[in-house]
Amino acid sequence: MDDNVPGKRESWVGRFGIILAVAGSAVGLGNFLRFPTVAAQNGGGAFMIPYFISFILLGLPVCWVEWAMGRYGGKFSHGSAPGIFDAISGHKPWAKYLGVLGIIGPLGILFYYVYVESWTLAYSIFAVTGKYKTISDPAQIRAFFGNYLGADGQYFNGIGPAYLFFLVTFVINFTVIYRGITKGIEAFCEWAMPLLFVAGAVLMVRVMMLGAPLADHPDWNIKNGLGFLWNPDFSCLGKPAVWLAAAGQLFFTLSVGIGVILTYASYVKPRRDIALSSTTASSMNEFAEVILGGSIVIPAAVCFFGMAGAREQVAGGTFGLGFQTMPLVFNRLPGGEVFGFYWFILLFVAGITSSISLLQPAVSFLEEELGLTRKQSVLSIGVVCFMAAHLVIFKGEVIDEMDLWFNQFGLPLFGLIEVLLFVFVFGVDRGWRELHEGGHIRIPTIFKYVVKYVTPVFLAGILVSWLATDGWRKLAMIKPDGSLLYNDSAIYWALATRGMYLALIAVTCLLVHRAWRRKAAAGAGAKGAGQ
């Protein structure tokens, strides 16, 4: 029997459907670019100690909280945070408004994520067509990247190619979402995720076989490349910033605190497993991050640029590593066109599986709470995203501002709200029962106490530490030296971005208010008709 008939709520069909979709949401550009950079900058192998502690005390517990609350909300046909929070709170009037962050948060990230994702598609085409093949100098590849993004240069005539690739990426995302949970997201992730793991494994094996590729630099070899990432600097463990970086990376990589898992879990049938599925999705993400992500970029950079060169590349940040270092690496490899294509397609697929998950909460909200059709919902969200993305395309500096509010600040804030609701409103015992309904594994009881006592304190600690050290300056647009974070007109665009987010939050609050009034009126009407 087809479960996805008109009028009936969709659900995941395959055994691995939800697992691959959530793993796909979690595995993104950050696994292959951000993790190795953050690890190398924060103590190398020693970084894994706070990283694993954060995984156990923060990552997994918040995942379980989101899966349990999400599926519970789905039983009442709620697929987005406002409805789910309303259901778990027993219809407390304030709870649904807290859920607004679970809709605007993912959209706020999507505004810039789709554009960054489109760069990977473009570079995969450039790799096979040999567009950057002749470049061997870091300054030239930087100029190539800048020229692609609209700066003057000899490689591209304006921003046209970047805009074209953005349009293609945008259409792919919205086509998948328009097809729905089963035929869109699940069907896409079922082939995309195995492809991603295979491409990652092929690249990892190729990098591991590099040995010492440059005869005149025998110490630029794979062993030292792995050492660059894994040799521990235990003195870093005494620095709070390292613990903060580990917890931040963990939160970022698992896709928790966005509202995406709440939405995906709401489409799990009531008595189907979520305890094992949530743990499987998280562990698949860790495999992609630590084993695949940790074995490609940094070791390859050391093999071709040496330790000092790799240190410079790491200091250049994640975009520099992905779009400047790696093309140069592939240019020096036999068959570099093919491996370059593999690398950027890997990033593109990882990006798409993440970005479609960022869209679904808003689409679910419009469909289920406001009664719009799928077409109307996707079109409405599409128009908003299309307009906001232009801010990023033509004023690239706003990416930092967008990332600040909904990634660095928004994720731990919304995660904390979720955990507090789970502990104090839904109830830990009730939540634990929900998590294990239909479960194929039993999560050790000690984690119930971790969720209740440790995770909220840990999360609050992260948020307060971030605000006290770096966060308040960024929110106030001030650099550590006291000067303004943005120069000239950039400050007006940064302020415009903040205004846009505030407006979106206000409009979504109004829509939530209207949706519940509409439901109340419909309920009263049905009661009246029954009498």
Added chain:
Amino acid sequence: MTTWGWVMMGVSWGVILVLAGFCVWRSATARTDELSAPFDIEAQIDREADGKA
């Protein structure tokens, strides 16, 4: 790569491979009608409630 580097890499990879391997194996082999956990949990929560009372 120092000895400690190999140790950190080996332990990290080992933990993740064991966890991911177990979870994928269990997900692939679990019967969809296998519902053992909730009853254990219910019983445990009831026991805890009795203890408090």
